[in-house]
Amino acid sequence: MSITLYGARVLKDLSNQELRVLNMVETLLKKGEYAPVEKIVTYSGYTGKEVSFIVSKLNKKKLLRRWTGQFVGYTLTFAGFDALALNILYNKKVVAGVGRAKGVGKESDIYHAIDFEENEIMLKINRTGRASFQQVKKRRDLLKGKFHYNVFSLAELSSKREYEVLSKLQESKLPIPKILGRNRHIIAMNVIEGTELVKVQNLKKPIKILEKVIEYAKILYNKYNLVHADLTEYNILYNEKKDSITIIDFPQAISTDHPDADLILERDFNHLFNYFGNKWFISPEIEDVVEYIVGKK
Numbered sequence: 001m002s003i004t005l006y007g008a009r010v011l012k013d014l015s016n017q018e019l020r021v022l023n024m025v026e027t028l029l030k031k032g033e034y035a036p037v038e039k040i041v042t043y044s045g046y047t048g049k050e051v052s053f054i055v056s057k058l059n060k061k062k063l064l065r066r067w068t069g070q071f072v073g074y075t076l077t078f079a080g081f082d083a084l085a086l087n088i089l090y091n092k093k094v095v096a097g098v099g100r101a102k103g104v105g106k107e108s109d110i111y112h113a114i115d116f117e118e119n120e121i122m123l124k125i126n127r128t129g130r131a132s133f134q135q136v137k138k139r140r141d142l143l144k145g146k147f148h149y150n151v152f153s154l155a156e157l158s159s160k161r162e163y164e165v166l167s168k169l170q171e172s173k174l175p176i177p178k179i180l181g182r183n184r185h186i187i188a189m190n191v192i193e194g195t196e197l198v199k200v201q202n203l204k205k206p207i208k209i210l211e212k213v214i215e216y217a218k219i220l221y222n223k224y225n226l227v228h229a230d231l232t233e234y235n236i237l238y239n240e241k242k243d244s245i246t247i248i249d250f251p252q253a254i255s256t257d258h259p260d261a262d263l264i265l266e267r268d269f270n271h272l273f274n275y276f277g278n279k280w281f282i283s284p285e286i287e288d289v290v291e292y293i294v295g296k297k
Helices: 006-011 016-028 037-044 049-062 078-091 131-140 151-168 206-224 261-280 286-292
Strands: 062-069 071-075 098-103 108-113 120-126 179-183 186-189 237-239 244-248
Touching: 006 078, 006 179, 006 244, 016 037, 016 078, 037 071, 037 098, 049 062, 062 098, 071 078, 078 151, 078 186, 108 237, 120 151, 151 179, 151 186, 151 206, 206 244, 206 261, 206 286, 261 286
Parallel strands: none
Antiparallel strands: 062 071, 098 108, 108 120, 120 186, 179 186, 237 244
């Protein structure tokens, strides 16, 4: 059975009042872990009775989650967050419908979708923090200067960072996704034909593919002042028919001005060379390759 996106399924049945309250809860979560009911009443303009009725419906629909402690409050669920983002992407004529899941990972989900001209597109839905929020906080630079944050703000910031990087690279000839739009934690992009390199059993010329990755990293470093920072066999898609690659997943990309940029670049290729060495018995000298990429050779 294919996995469908629950937030997309329930969106068509949400009233404007329900969407307004969802938005209000999201806004209040920027100040605390839960949105107090009395604050929702104050800022929404609805009466206490109206708010109680609406949040109860949203809770039953699994778009909000209720909390009772020193006060009664609500937080979003990822389904509620999805619904808010998809509502904007629909209103902006970016996404007309959402289909089955293509892939579900620790930090992102990929879904089939269609645009308003019935072309197939893809949605990348960031889920940063779903697996381990504490671990994510330790290894991300996204939240510097942020006083309060949660899994939703972290997912949105991750998606925003990736969108900014991809926007910067859209006019390049690098093998990357074409972006179509973004809202919150969801990026709409073109369909990418290919298989994760880790799942590919036969490469016609593995050394040729590795050379393409090295040249990609060199252009990224020297022309766009970026290091991918997560360049693994999981983030390289291989198209067997075209014998081509596409590089994906940019939320961790860093500037070459970062004090650890070259170390992170070396880490990326150490990992990649271990993979190519174990699977295809190719093991270039890491020092030579890194020097070539950064322009010292």
